[in-house]
Amino acid sequence: MSELTAMMNIGKEMEIKLISVGIDTPERLIELGSKQAFAKLKEAYPNVCLVHLYTLEGAIYNTEYNRLSEDTKRELKSFSDSLKNNAG
Numbered sequence: 001m002s003e004l005t006a007m008m009n010i011g012k013e014m015e016i017k018l019i020s021v022g023i024d025t026p027e028r029l030i031e032l033g034s035k036q037a038f039a040k041l042k043e044a045y046p047n048v049c050l051v052h053l054y055t056l057e058g059a060i061y062n063t064e065y066n067r068l069s070e071d072t073k074r075e076l077k078s079f080s081d082s083l084k085n086n087a088g
């Protein structure tokens with residue numbers, strides 16, 4: 001089994017959170033995608049924020065989260081906002 005912390009942007013704390021929601025390998029994270037993984041995290045940990053979503057996207061594409069394109073960031077922010085709106 002591969003370690004999530006081997007992925008870019010994924011630290012030990014994020015790895016623990018991911019494992020707790022059933023995402024225990026890099027392959028599983030990639031299979032789910034950043035949005036689905038973030039939705040699972042948001043359900044279990046309501047305080048996760050947009051930066052966590054950027055981090056997941058960056059990990060999947062092996063890119064530092066702050067180097068994501070503006071279009072990608074906009075799309076991810078829109079998704080994050082939609083989760084907030086649906087929760088309220």
